[in-house]
Each structure stands twice: as structure tokens, then as C-alpha cells.
Amino acid sequence: MTGAPVKLELRELCKLFGSVVAADRVSFRVEEGELLGLLGPSGSGKTTVLRMIAGLETPSSGDIFIDGQRVNDVPVQERNIGFVFQHYALFKHMTVFDNIAFGLTVKKWGKREIAARVQELLVLLSLEGLESRYPHQLSGGQRQRVAIARALAPNPSLLLLDEPFGAVDAKVRQELREWLIRLHDDLNVTSLFVTHDQEEAMEVSNRLIVFNKGQVEQIGVPSQVYEEPATEFVARFIGVMNILEAEVKDEKVRVGPLEFSVPGEADGKRVQIGFRPYAVKLSPDPAVFRLRAVVKHVYFLGVAYRVEIETEGGVVLRSRLNKEEYREYPYQTGQKVSFAVAQFRVLPRDEALVSEH
């Protein structure tokens, strides 16, 4: 939050499809100029929320405000929102030019203004020379860019993107992400996008809203959501996390040979201990750390390595090594190692607690 004016606000927004709750008391604010990611597994309600903001879906209850105006009763045509559909939804019988110009012709712009605006967008999205092609003559990435150009043409006050990179292959995906970030930097139009890909959400958005079962689980900047997951769901959904569960005894939690001190937790309470793979420190020297384990498997991740280890008590943990660490000592399957957990969190439903081991 930067203190910019509030562009969009949802208050206690609910949507029921028959007896299915698609959105459950969703409330959040978006400031002017934000690039916000709505992240969650499929069926978590994020797309429904996006469609309600656009006016393509009617809320069962709750309010939507754009620029301080309640827009629940404003029809989709008058909300001045740019919407980019998951499967592009380009007009197949129209050329790229006519697709981008559609919103302008509807608003009765003059011919010359339309041509100028379309040209501007063609340049902005690197679509020059494609204006007389039909959608079926374009690649997936080009189609997506036409869809974005079409949505941006009438200068929308809000840009909504539904799984914008869902239907293209991995390489084009990466390109499009960078496109979106650069475009947002250039135009500074408040944008919300829906994704189920946590990596994408982390990379692209200024702030993240994590959805699960129609509810908001956490709102925060990507690093905060990653480092301090508010709920067990967020911890499991975002990134890889080691999660161990046991009962508290004498303010301690014991799982196999591992022991975590949890001051203030009541005896007999079941808690979950979570820690990221990079918090699991390894050494080939059995004397360096107190705990012992055997390497089960080494995964090459491209930018790093993940080492799966099994402790004496049969607990399987995942450790992450960067390339330098791995080059220093290339671990082998079956090898004995010593390890320590540098940092962990008790994963609560309500309160979060950071503790050094």
C-alpha cells in the first residue's frame, strides 16, 4: 500500500451458484496503479470475483466500488473496464485492426482518431504489420497481445486479465509476463490478473491475494506471502515447504530426531511446523551439525538443486542448494550428511510466529 487513491474496493462480496459458494465474503482494496495478482487453485473463486468486478457476473450480496462509486447496478457496457479473456475471445471474423478498433467504433470515435489509436497500440504491443491478419493467422502470443490491445484501446479505468498466460507454451509465457510488467510500467493502468501459477503471480504482481474455496486467505506483497504465509493453505500452495505436525510438550515439538521450541504453546496442542527448503542446512561432515540423515535423492531444478534427505527417525525433508553450494560439494544419493533447520514457523490458523532455532 502506497497511499495512492483507492481505485477498486470490494466489500463482503459473495456469489452463489445454486448451493455452491463461489465467493465467500471477499473484501479487499486496490490502489490506483497497482498490478495485483489473484492467486489460487482452480475453483477457488478468483475468476468469479474478476467477472463480478467486470459486471459479467452479478454478486449474490456485497458491494463493488470503482473510484468510490458503487457499481453493482452499472451494466458491464458502462463500467469502462478492459477484460482479457482466458482464451482471448478475439472476434474471429474481424482483422486485428477491426478487433482493436471495436471498442472505439462502438463509442463512435472518428475514423482518423480510431486509426491513430489502433496504430499506437500496434506499436505498443509489437503488432505492427499484422493489422490486416485474422486471428487464426496469428500465433498464441500474438493473439494474446491483440486481446490486450483490444482491451486497452478505449482507455479503460481498470484492466482485468483472466489467466492471461494460461493458453500459451512456457517460452511465450515468460515473454508475455515481461510484456505485461513493462506495459503496466508504461501505462500505469490499475490491473488485476487471475492465475493458478504461484511462480507467475510472484513474478508479475506488486501485491498478491491468495484465494481458497471462495475466501481470501492472505493479502500481501509477494515476498511477505512467501516468507510469512498466514495459513497452512498458503504455506502449502506457495512454493515448497517442509511441514511437520506433532503435539506440544513442555513448550517443545518433537518429530523424530528434530526438536523445535515453541514458547507459549499449550501442552497437548497439535501444531504444524513449517520451513522452506533453503532453511535446511546440509554438511557432508557429520561433525558440523548435530542431526544426521541420509541423502535419498538429488533433483536438478535448473537454477538450483533440491536434496531430499531422510533422518534417522524416518522423517523426509527437502533442502535447497544453490549452484555454488552444490559445486562446492556435490551430494550423492545414499551419502550420510549432518543437517540443521535454521529457521521455522509455527503455521497457525490465526496468528503467525517467527522463531530462530
Added chain:
Amino acid sequence: MLPSHPEPAKTGSGLGGAAISRGFLIAVVVGYLLVLLAGPLVAIVLEAFDQGLAPLWAALTQPDVLHAFEMTLWISLAAVLLCTLFGTVVAFVLVRQRFIGRAFLNGLVDLPFAVSPVVAGLMYILLFGQQGWFEPWLEAAGIKVIFNWPGMVLATTFVAIPFVIRELMPVLQAVGLDQEQAAHTLGASRWTTFWRVTLPSVKWGLFYGIVLTFARAMGEFGAVLVVSGGISGRTETATLFIFRALDERQQVAGTGVALVMAAFSFSILIVMELLKSRTQEAAQ
């Protein structure tokens, strides 16, 4: 362009059992097409030109025949118009709306395929004819439906209405709602969206349905016979004329008109083959 048939793969291993049975199948199909489809066509052509061109021309230009052609054309055009308007609305409602009785209505659409056209004609007589349900009102308004063109249009519409609906529904389904919703977010009203987005994206399917409707309407006989009374020079269509001509042993006139109708059907067939590839493209 007519679809080209793929060349059957040649088997290098001589006449195996599979090759023989395949050859037999092909012979059956070719024989069937020749005897049942091409044969009659040839017969009509031969019969029509039996006495040369002049008598055929004379037969085709007699006032009764010209009037019958004219009647067929106008009745068909009127029926096509009605079928297109109502068929489009019905197809939209059936694809887009969910309501109680939708499945029943969907089944009802095919009723004209199942009901004999003669029975359909009879139903119109019961509704609009002497002592029919609507007769008192029509009588008062001075409108004559039965044994007149309005009845013929209604009967033809009844018989031909499933085509537009059945051709349009799958195309509408395939096109989906995304493009329309995109148009809405860009500020287009429902009306603008229909004309600029929906209609253009289903136009080939609709056109295909219209062509089929036209072909069906031109060829209609039973329903029109019942409601029109087949009054020569007044309510007689081309098909009714053929029937009467053969009855009255006007061989050349009958087969001549039949030839014109067959030639018309054949051109429609070609148009449809052309359209088929377009609709398949559009449905992708």
C-alpha cells in the same frame, strides 16, 4: 468445389481376401448410387428431351407452368423468411436459455421431420379451414387461409422450420459466449453485439440452414397439396403441376418441370458443399 474422394490405398500383395471384400463393398456402393440416384436423373433428362427441344420449350412456357414456377418461388421465399426469423429466435433460446420444458421444446423442433406433410396440411385445415378453430375471426377479417397462399406458406414453413434451427444450434454452441461478453466489456449493447459479433460468427451455419430450407420448401408436395387444393393457375405449385401433368398424360410438360426442379436441386447441392467447408472452418 465438390469434395475430392481420397484414392484408396493400393495393396501390393495381389488379391487377398480383404481386397476382394473391399472391392465388393465398393461395387455395391457404386451400383447403388448408379441405380437409385443417377439412373432416375438420366431417365428424366431422356424423357424430357424425348421429342426434342421445341415441344419441351413450348410445354415449359405455357401459362399454367409459368404460374406454377412463380407460385413455388414466392411460397418458398415467404417460408424461408419465416423459417429464418423464427428459427433463429428458437435456436438462440434453446442454446442460451435454461428453462423448464426446454428438453421437450427441443424435441418438438423435430416434429415436422416425423409427421407426414399430409398430416401437417390436415392440421392446418382443422385450424383455419371451414368450421376450423380460427375460422370465425379470419372470416370476420376477410382473410382466406385455406385454398389460398397464406395456408401454403404456413404449411411449407411448418415442414421446413427444423433446418435453420438444427443448423444454427451447434454453431451457436461452438461459438460460445466469450466473444459476446468481450463485446459487452468494450461497451457494445446487446443489439450491436448481435449484429456485429454474433451474427457474423454464425453466418455460414445460418446460410447453410437457409439453403436447406429453400430446397425443402421448393420440393414440398404433400402439405401444400392438402391446404391449397391444387387449383390450376391459382394455387398450383411446380410439384403439384408435375403430379397433375402425369395424371393427365402431359408427359413432356411433367418431366420438363421435373427436370427444372432437379437441376435446381443439383445447384443447391453444389452450393451446400461449398458452404459446408465454410461452416466447419467457422466452427473451429
